[in-house]
Amino acid sequence: MRVTQSMLTGNMLRNLSNSYERLGTYQDQLATNKKITRPSQDPVVAMKGMSYRTNLTEIEQYKRNFSEAYNWLESSDDALDKATSTLQRIRELTVQGSNGTYEENQKSAIATEIGQLKDQLISIANTQVAGKYIFNGNDTNNPPVTVDASGKITASTNQNEVKIELSKGIEIGVNINPTHVFSDGLFKDLDNLINDLNSTSPSKPIGDYLKDIDNRINAVLNERADLGARTNRIELMEDRIDGQVVIVNRILSDNEDADMEKVIMDLTTQESVLRAALGAGSRVIQPSLLDFLR
Structure with a gap:
């Protein structure tokens, strides 16, 4: 299978995008103290939360x-x-x-x-x-x-x-x-x-x-x-x-609240992963044909 520079670049950008998305999720959890900020992230948690809140209102x-x-x-x-x-x-x-x-x-x-x-x-x-x-x-x-x-x-x-x-x-x-x-x-x-x-x-x-x-x-x-x-x-x-x-x-609280200790650890880990991915990507994308013709 022929692997081209554009394939490497596309894969790297996709992985970076996913990494940024996970990082954003952890940041939202840290800021809101909630597992999810919209129902699409976990419909089960959202539905249970609605039921519990109805009971609490009653x-x-x-x-x-x-x-x-x-x-x-x-x-x-x-x-x-x-x-x-x-x-x-x-x-x-x-x-x-x-x-x-x-x-x-x-x-x-x-x-x-x-x-x-x-x-x-x-x-x-x-x-x-x-x-x-x-x-x-x-x-x-x-x-x-x-x-x-x-x-x-x-x-x-x-x-x-x-x-x-x-x-x-x-x-x-x-x-x-x-x-x-x-x-x-x-x-x-x-x-x-x-x-x-x-x-x-x-x-x-x-x-x-x-x-x-x-x-x-x-x-x-x-x-x-x-x-x-x-x-x-x-x-x-x-x-x-x-x-x-x-x-x-x-x-x-058990259904919606995030485990803050776990969120902080995951956020720190994801930051390290993102930095490593950026470093690896810069080294993969940097070489070009002109680098070999020198």
């Missing part, structure tokens, strides 16, 4: 959902704590009002304070978080308790849950059942209590209202216990999600 959204869930739960628990304190104060006043030695003006003063506490319960029932009513089921745009011009109180009966997805396919309710706490029955009982305290002929003994108030307090405590149980579950789910974040990031 997990990050779930973590934001956890913040929203905690906001609902903690706000609800705080409001129920205030409701419990208010009902306990109403109970204390009811005990005082049931004392037969109290005069009418004293009972009237107790009724006035209970009326103020009733208004406080309405305010608690209409608690808003980020512009949303948290005690009206999934109807977060309207207040759960309304008072018309005549003073009539109407409580919502919406029991639909507000659910937030905290893991793939797992939704947790973050609100309470408002009919168990802020119901028409609660405000009706308070109105009757106030009327009997102001009346010289009450419909029933004031002490009989204590059982009703105790039932209301127990209902609030039961809802708080339920909130606590859900909070504990959500905390466990958050720990699991946090663990998944670490795992997915590690897998993503």
